[in-house]
Amino acid sequence: MNIFADFNARITKAVQALGLKDKDGNTPDLSRLTIEPPRDASHGDLATNAAMVLAKPAGQNPRALAERLVGALKEDADIASADVAGPGFVNLRLTDDFWRAQLAGILARASDYGRSDAGAGCSVNVEYVSANPTGPMHVGHCRGAVVGDALANIMGFAGYDVTKEYYINDAGAQVDVLARSALLRYREALGEDIGEIPAGLYPGDYLVPVGQALKQEFGAKLLGLPEAEVLALAKERTIEAMMAMIREDLALLNVHHDVFFSERSLHADNGGAIQTAINDLTFKGFVYKGKLPPPKGEKTEDWEDREQTLFRSTDVGDDMDRPLVKSDGSYTYFAGDVAYMKDKYGRGFKELVFVLGADHSGYVKRLEALAKAVSGGDLKLTVLLCNLVKLYRDGEPVRMSKRSGDFVTLREVVEEVGRDPIRFMMLYRKNTEPLDFDFAKVTEQSKDNPVFYVQYASARCHSVFRQAREQMGIELPERAALAAHVAQLSDEGEIGLIRKLAEYPRLIEQASSAQEPHRLAFYLYDLASSFHAHWNRGTDNQDLRFVKVNDPQLTLARLGLVQAVADVIRSGLTLIGADAPKEMR
Known part of the structure; x- marks a missing residue:
């Protein structure tokens, strides 16, 4: 039910009927033809650039071609008017009957409205969070968690076969530090005065229960065992x-993942999976022995002034070749990435999405290069970088957490403001933009709080259903029965709400293909605004109220409109990961 795709097909057919040819006598390329809402809603419902992009190849004046196209489009019974604007854009205004038919279709689809097969079952892996398992989740992880989870939900709704994945960084030096920190807490649990936590170890209180658990399981036994054991x-x-x-x-x-992938599994059997992946790249000509020039500025962890085993990543778009083996013979962290990428490709994924913090921007080129090398260019890889989140309370920066030691935990934020405000507000800015999160503002009940405003629209929809039952004895009928009355709708506000609802399928496809889940939060706020605006019109004019006591047929029609609004808000909030309440408490 994507009306934009529908009219793209109609306009394409109308253009083909004009018999346009390019200078070589071929039919012009129609791939650049677009159908979009006009920037100014007063200009109509849809606008197309068809004449603008086809005029030059066809050797015609854009405005003259637009006039011809308008003549053809006026034959369409669903088009109330077609006009030429500017140098050759065509604006279309659709009939009220068309919009009423759309509402009937929305009601028929119910919770499946907006779902599409645009993804065509393409297998996509969305990896997000993937925080080091060295402590509780902190607010810095929160944004990536929400962005990744919402994107995966939206892509699934748009017809992709999505796997949500978490990569456990459970190998490397930070895990050794974690274990030593836990053993210090173990000694504390045994009654030892450990004093101040030494520099370099994790100081947070969250390791106290781990030390106590070790004591409960082993008593003092661990004190007598070899250190390595x-x-x-x-x-x-x-x-x-x-x-x-x-x-x-x-x-x-x-947030719930389908797969938790352990980095340690790649190092099992003396790094067998890593060596296999390196062998595969060697066979493809991407591995060689050589020296790296020193990087500009400070030395990096990967650079060593010696001949070493290198991944020829500059051949596939990276800005430098990458070391695979350290001087002590162990594998670099990047070598693990090679094996992990090969594993994902071997699992049959066609697209990979990595949601990372902005401080990982240096990983983008190397991951893109690695995907090209491993898959021969078959893998589509996207890295979404999430900018910083700054916490405030009434405009003042939030202090650090005692429990974690040096950061605010995700749990603390959820317990204070609730899940829904966090999920919605983390999407109410594009992921690349900084985000200020104020505890007071995200919980206030006002139009200035987007999540409240959207959820309030949901609650208002259900209050209409209660009014119909209490004032007229109408129990909300099935959607098909409501759809039978939509011909009663004629007010411009009602038609405007249907127009906004009709944007939803296109919005889902665009948010999915562009991998921009924030678009959904913006859309829901706009839909809620339209609904609240029409509600307020009914406050001033009783004839526009959704429940019209002296007109049961019109009331049923309006209940159908409210049901469609409630359905779309619930659908969108579900994809975001929030609830659509029936009443506000």
């Missing part, structure tokens, strides 16, 4: 505890 055991138990905590934190935010 104790460290390995502590790693295992601590990572399990941290990941359990992370899963709980994410669940509070209504």
Whole structure:
């Protein structure tokens, strides 16, 4: 029910009927033809650039071609008027009957309205959060979690086969530090005075329960075991505890992954998966022995002044070749990325989406290069970078958390303001823009609080249903029965609401293809604004109220409109990961 796709097909057919030919006698390329809402709503319902993009190839004047196209389009019974604007744009105004038919269709689709097959079942892996399992989730992880989860939901709704994935960084030096920090808390649990936490270890209180759990399981036994054995055991138990905590934190935010992939699995069997991946790249000509020039500025962790095994990533778009093996013979972190990329490609994914913090911008080129090398260019890879979130309370910066040691935890934010304000507001700015999150503003009940305004629209819809029951004894009929009365709708505000509802399928497809989930939050706010505006008109004019006691047929028609608004708001909020309340408390 994407009316823009529908009219693209109609206009394409009308253009073809004009018999246009380019200078070589071929039919002009119609791929650049677009159908969009006019910038100024007073100009009509739809606008097309068809004449503008086809005039030059066809050797015609754009405005003259637009006039010909207008003549053809006026034959369409759903088009009330067609006019030429400016140098050759064509504006269309559709009939009220067309819009009423759209409402009937929206009601028929119910919760499936907006769902499409645009993704054609394409297998997509969306990896997001992937925080080091060294502590609780903090607010810095929150934005990426919401962006990734909402995008995955939207892409699934648009017909993609989506897998939500979390990459557990459970190998490397930070895990050793985590284990040593937990063992310090273990000694504390045994009664030792550990004093101030040494620099370089994790100081947060969240490791206290881990130390206590080690004591409960092993007593003082660990104190007498070899260090390597104790460290390995502590790693295992601590990572399990941290990941359990992370899963709980994410669940509070209504974030649930399909796959948790362990980095340690790549290092199993002496790094067998990594060596296999390197061998594969070697066979393809992407691995060589050589030296790297020193990077500009400070030395990086990967650079060593020696001949080493390198990935020829500059051949596939990177700005420097990447080391794969360290001087001690162990694999670099990037070598793990090679194996992980190969694993994803081997699982059959056609598209990969990585949602990372803005501080990971340096990873973009290397990941893109790696995807090209591993897949031979078959993989489509996108990296979404999420900018910083700054926390405020009544305009004042929020202080750090005692529990975490040096940051505000995600759990603390959810417990204070609730899941829905966080999920909505994390999408109410494009992911690349900085975001100021004020605890007071996201919980206030006003139009200035977008999530309240949208959820209030949902609650108002259900209040209309209650009014109909209480004032007229009307129990809300099935959607098909409501659709049977839509011909009663004629007010410009009612038709305007249907127009806004009709944008939803296109919005879903655009947000999915552009991988911009913030578009959905913006749309829901606009829809809520339109609904509230029409509600307010009814406050001033009783004839426009949704429940008209002396006209049951018109009331049923208007209940159908309200039901469609409620359906779309619920659908959009569900994709965002928030609730659509039936009443505000």
